[in-house]
Amino acid sequence: MAYQALGDATRRALVERLTSGPAAVSALAAPLPMSLPAVMGHLKVLEASGLVTSHKQGRVRTCSVVPAMLSQAERWISERRAMWEQSLDALGKFLESEGVEE
Amino acid sequence: MAYQALGDATRRALVERLTSGPAAVSALAAPLPMSLPAVMGHLKVLEASGLVTSHKQGRVRTCSVVPAMLSQAERWISERRAMWEQSLDALGKFLESEGVEE
DNA sequence: TTGATACTTAAGTGAATGCTTAACTATCAG
DNA sequence: CTGATAGTTAAGCATTCACTTAAGTATCAA
Numbered sequence: 001m002a003y004q005a006l007g008d009a010t011r012r013a014l015v016e017r018l019t020s021g022p023a024a025v026s027a028l029a030a031p032l033p034m035s036l037p038a039v040m041g042h043l044k045v046l047e048a049s050g051l052v053t054s055h056k057q058g059r060v061r062t063c064s065v066v067p068a069m070l071s072q073a074e075r076w077i078s079e080r081r082a083m084w085e086q087s088l089d090a091l092g093k094f095l096e097s098e099g100v101e102e
Numbered sequence: 103m104a105y106q107a108l109g110d111a112t113r114r115a116l117v118e119r120l121t122s123g124p125a126a127v128s129a130l131a132a133p134l135p136m137s138l139p140a141v142m143g144h145l146k147v148l149e150a151s152g153l154v155t156s157h158k159q160g161r162v163r164t165c166s167v168v169p170a171m172l173s174q175a176e177r178w179i180s181e182r183r184a185m186w187e188q189s190l191d192a193l194g195k196f197l198e199s200e201g202v203e204e
Numbered sequence: 205t206t207g208a209t210a211c212t213t214a215a216g217t218g219a220a221t222g223c224t225t226a227a228c229t230a231t232c233a234g
Numbered sequence: 235c236t237g238a239t240a241g242t243t244a245a246g247c248a249t250t251c252a253c254t255t256a257a258g259t260a261t262c263a264a
Contacts, residue, residue: 007105010252012105037253059209065182136223138240140222142241143223144222161232162239
C-alpha cells in the first residue's frame with residue numbers, strides 16, 4: 001500500500017520533488033544527505049507501491065509520479081473520514097456522557 | 103506523521119474499526135489475531151501520531167479517532183496531487199519526447 | 205580504447221518493529 | 235476480602251529497515 005511508502009520522510013521528499021516534474025535518479029539523490037544506493041532503495045519502494053514509475057534511456061533512469069496512486073491513497077482516507085463523520089452523532093453523545101471538554 | 107501510523111495493516115484495521123464509533127481496548131483486540139499487549143502497542147503508535155485519542159474510566163480505556171488528523175493526511179496528498187496536475191503539461195511533453203506509449 | 209558518468213548489485217551493520225509470554229496493577233462484583 | 239476483568243509493564247526475540255562501502259555493469263564522450 002501507499003502508506004507504507006509514504007511513511008518515510010525521505011520518500012515523501014522524493015514524491016514531493018517529483019510532483020514538479022520527472023527527474024533522473026542522480027538528480028533526485030543530489031540534495032539528499034545519503035548515498036545514491038540508499039536513494040535507489042527508496043525509489044524501488046516507491047515504484048513497488050505504484051506511486052512512482054521510471055524508465056531507462058541510455059544510462060539515465062528517469063522517474064515520475066503516478067497521480068492515480070496518490071488519488072487512491074487520498075480516497076482511502078477520504079472514505080474513512082466520511083464514515084467517521086457519519087457517526088459524529090455517536091461521538092457527540094459519547095463525549096457528553098464522558099464529560100470530556102470541547 | 104500519520105503515514106507512519108497508517109503504514110501498518112493492523113493499525114489501519116484499528117482506525118477503520120474506530121470510524122464506526124469509540125471502542126474499548128479489549129473490544130478492539132478481540133477480532134485481531136494477536137495478543138492484547140501487541141494491540142496496545144499499535145494503539146500507542148496511533149495515539150502518538152494524533153490519529154486516535156483515548157481516556158480511561160474505571161478499568162476501561164476507550165479509544166476514538168481524531169478526524170482532524172485524517173483530514174491532515176488527506177490534505178497532504180491532495181496538495182501533492184494538485185501540484186502534480188499543475189505540471190501535467192510538463193509530463194505530456196516529457197512522455198512525447200521520450201516516445202513512451204499511451 | 206580509455207576514462208568518466210550513471211546507475212546497479214552485494215554484503216554487512218545498527219536500530220527500529222512487531223510480536224511473544226509472564227508478571228503486575230487497578231477496578232469492580234459478590 | 236476474593237476472584238474475575240481490563241489494562242499495563244517488562245523482557246526477550248526474530249525480522250525488517252535504512253543505511254553504509256565496495257565492487258560491478260552499461261553508456262557515452264573523446
